[in-house]
C-alpha cells in the first residue's frame with residue numbers, strides 16, 4: 001500500500017499516474033475529434049476520476065484506523081477531519097452533479113462551439129498542477145518542507161494560469177464567437193448560459209483552492225508542518241485534486257460530447 | 263438604564279432605534295423617489311426600521327457584542343456590498359438607483375445581502391479561530407469558558423449544549439413568527455370575499471392580495487427553517503450525550519452552522535418588506551422571475567440557510583462515526599441516532615439541488631441567463647425537477663428525527679423493549695433511500711413527460727413499506743406494556759395518531775388518477791400538515807418536555823403541559839380535517855378568496871377558529887417553557903427512569919458532559935429484562951473533542 005512506500009517510489013508512482021492521465025486525456029481528445037462516442041468518453045472520464053481519487057486523493061485512507069488506540073492523538077483527530085472533508089466533498093459533488101443534470105436537460109447531445117486547442121491546453125495545465133500538488137504532498141509526507149513549498153508554488157502558478165485562462169481568454173473568445181450568457185442568440189439558446197454557469201462555478205472552486213494553497217504554503221514557511229502533523233497540507237491537496245476531478249467531467253461535457261451548435 | 267430588566271431595555275432600544283431607522287429610510291425614500299411617491303409603509307423605511315430595530319433590540323439586551331455586533335456588521339456589510347454594485351453600475355453607465363421604489367437596483371440588494379450575511383459571521387466572531395489557524399496561530403484545545411447565566415446564549419459558544427438551546431429557542435421564535443403569519447391569512451380566509459387584505463391596501467409596496475401571497479409563502483419557508491433548526495437543536499443537544507462524547511466533532515463548525523442561520527432569517531424576513539413575492543414556498547419560475555426584489559431575498563435567505571443544514575449534517579455524521587463510546591456498536595446505538603443519520607445523509611446531498619435551482623433563477627433575473635425561460639430555449643420543468651429532488655427528500659429530513667424520538671421514548675414509557683429494533687433502524691435508511699426516487703410525484707400535473715408518471719407513482723407507494731414498519735413496531739412496543747402518560751408520552755401518542763392520518767392521505771396523492779384532481783387543493787395542505795405535525799411538531803414537543811430536566815434540572819409544569827396537549831390535539835385534527843374537507847369540495851391552495859357559491863364559508867370559519875386554538879396552545883407551551891426554567895419543580899435525578907446514559911448522571915448536565923466515560927454493556931431498550939442496564943461508567947476520563 002502507498003503509505004508504506006519510500007519516497008522515491010511514492011514519487012515515481014505519481015509520475016506513472018500522471019502519464020496514465022495524460023494519455024487518457026489525449027485519447028479522449030482524439031476520439032472526440034474523429035467520431036461521436038459519448039459512451040466511450042464517459043468511461044474514460046470515470047477511469048481518470050478513479051485514478052485521481054485513489055492515487056492522488058488517497059480515498060482509501062478513510063478506511064484506515066490510524067490512532068484508534070488513542071482518541072486524543074493527532075492521527076485520530078486528523079482521521080476525523082478527513083471524514084468531515086470527504087463528506088463536504090460529497091455534498092459539493094451534488095452541486096456539480098446538478099449542473100450536469102441541467103446541462104443534459106437543456107443541451108442534450110449538443111455542445112457550444114469552443115476553441116478546442118484552448119480547451120485542451122487549460123485541461124493540461126490543470127492536470128499538470130495536480131501532478132505537482134501530488135509531489136508537494138509526497139515531499140511533506142517525508143518531512144521535506146522545502147520540496148513541498150517549491151512544488152506547491154508551481155501548482156499555485158499553474159492553477160492561477162488556469163483561472164485566468166478560463167476567465168480572461170476562454171470567456172472572451174467564447175463571447176467573441178457569439179456565446180452570450182443572456183440567451184440572446186436564438187440559434188444557440190441556453191448553450192451560453194450553461195457554459196458560463198458551469199465554468200464559472202468551477203472557476204469559483206479553483207479560486208477557493210488557490211486561497212487554500214496560499215494559506216498552507218505560508219504556514220509551511222512558518223514551519224508549523226512536520227512529516228507526522230500536516231493535516232492542513234493534506235486537506236488542501238485533496239481539495240485541489242477534487243477541483244481537478246470535477247474538470248475531468250466538465251471538460252468532456254463542455255468540449256467533447258455531442259454535436260456543435262453554431 | 264443599568265438596573266432595568268434587560269428585556270425592557272431591549273424593547274426600548276427597539277422602539278427608539280426602529281423609529282430612527284424608519285426616519286432614515288423615509289428620508290432616503292423622499293430624496294430618491296420624491297415626496298409624492300413615498301408611501302409611509304414603503305419598503306425602504308420598513309427595511310431600515312427592521313434592520314436598526316433588530317440590532318438595537320439585542321443591543322439593549324446584552325450590549326454591543328455577540329449577536330448585536332453580528333447584526334450591526336450585517337447592516338454595514340449590506341450597505342457596503344450594495345454600494346459597490348451601485349458604483350460599478352454607475353461606472354458602466356447603467357442607472358445607479360432603482361426607479362421602482364426599492365431604492366437600490368436588484369443586483370445591489372442581492373450582492374449586499376450576501377456580503378451582509380458574511381459580515382455577520384465576522385461580526386459575531388465565529389470565524390476568528392479559523393482566521394487564526396489560517397495564519398498559523400494555534401488555539402487552545404480547551405473550549406473557552408462561557409460566561410454563566412443566560413447571556414452566553416447571545417454570543418458564540420462552542421459548547422454543543424449551548425448551541426442546541428440556541429437552536430431550539432430560535433426555532434421557537436420562528437414558529438411564533440410563522441404562526442403569526444398563518445393567523446393573519448387564516449383570518450382573511452375565514453369568510454369569502456376580501457375583508458382586510460384588499461386591493462386598496464398599500465403596505466411594503468404591495469397590495470392586500472400580494473401581501474396574502476407573501477404571507478403564505480413566508481409561512482411555508484419560515485416554518486421549514488424552524489423545523490430544520492428545531493431538529494438541529496435536539497440532535498445537537500442530545501446526540502453527543504447519547505454516544506458519550508464531550509462535544510460534536512467540529513465545535514467551531516457547529517457554532518458556524520447555527521450562526522449562519524441568523525442572517526439567513528434576517529434575509530428571509532426582509533423579503534416581506536421588499537415587495538414580497540407571490541410564488542408560494544416553492545418559488546416556481548416563470549412566476550418567480552417576475553416577482554419583486556423580495557423574491558431574491560427569499561432565494562438568498564434559503565441558500566444561506568441551506569449551508570447551515572449541510573454543515574450541521576457533516577458534523578453530525580462525523581460525530582457519530584468517530585466519537586461513540588466503547589462498546590456502542592451499530593446495533594447498539596440509540597434509535598434516534600439511526601434516524602438522524604439517515605436524515606443527515608439526505609441533507610448533506612440533496613440540499614445542494616435546491617440551492618442550485620434557486621441560484622439559477624437568481625442568475626436568470628440578474629444576468630438574463632434564461633435557464634427556465636421557454637421563450638429563450640430554457641425549460642421551466644427543469645426547475646421543478648431540481649427543486650423536488652431536494653424538497654421531497656427533505657420531508658423525510660423533517661420527520662425522520664421525529665420518528666426516531668417516538669421510537670426512543672415509547673419504550674421508556676411502556677417499560678418494554680423496542681419491538682424490532684433492527685427493522686426500525688433499517689427502515690429509516692430505507693425511507694431515506696427510497697425518498698430519492700419519488701420526487702416527480704409533485705409534478706404529475708406539471709406537463710412533464712407522461713411516461714414518467716407511472717414509475718414515480720409506484721416508487722412513491724413503496725415508501726409506505728418502511729413507514730409501515732415503524733407503525734408496526736410502535737404498536738407492538740406498546741402492546742401489553744406498563745404504559746404511563748406524563749406529558750412527553752402524551753405527545754408521543756399524539757404524534758403517532760396524527761402521523762397515521764398524514765400517512766394515510768399520502769397514497770391517494772401518489773396515485774396519478776386521483777392526484778390530478780387533488781393537486782393544488784386544500785387536500786394537499788391537510789395532508790402535509792398532518793405528516794409534518796405528526797412527524798415533527800408533536801415529537802419535537804415530546805422531546806422538549808422529555809429532555810428539559812436534563813438541561814435545566816427542573817421539569818416543566820405538568821398541568822400546563824396537559825392543557826397544551828388536550829387543547830392542541832383536537833384543535834389540530836379539526837384544522838386539518840377542515841382543510842381536507844374544503845379541498846375535496848374544490849377549495850384551491852394559495853388563493854385569498856373563494857366563491858361564496860361553493861358554500862365553504864362555514865368550514866373555513868371552523869378551520870380558522872381551530873387554527874387560533876392551536877396557536878393558543880403553543881403560547882401555553884412557550885409560557886411553560888420559560889416559566890419552568892426558574893420556577894419548575896426540581897428534577898435532578900433519572901426523572902423518567904430511563905436506561906439511556908444521559909439520565910444516569912445528575913441534571914443539569916455539567917459543562918464538559920460526563921466526568922467519566924462509559925462503556926455499553928447491554929441493549930439500549932431492554933426495559934423490564936432485569937439485566938445490568940445499558941451502560942456502565944468506567945474509571946477513565948472522557949476523551950476530548952478538538
Ligand code: HEM
Nearest residue numbers: 657661703704722723768769771772781782786790793794
Ligand atoms: C413522511 C411524511 C410526509 C411528509 C412530511 C410529507 C410532506 C408533504 C408536503 C410538504 C407536500 C406538499 C408539497 C407542496 O406542494 O407544497 C406533500 C405532497 C405530497 N405527498 Fe407527502 N408527505 C409525507 C408522506 C407522504 C407519503 C407516505 C406519501 C405517499 C405514499 C406522500 C405523497 C405525497 C404526494 C403524492 C404529494 C403531492 C401532491 C400534489 O401536490 O398533488 N407523502 N407531502
Ligand SMILES: [Cu+2]
Nearest residue numbers: 654701703704
Ligand atoms: Cu413528496
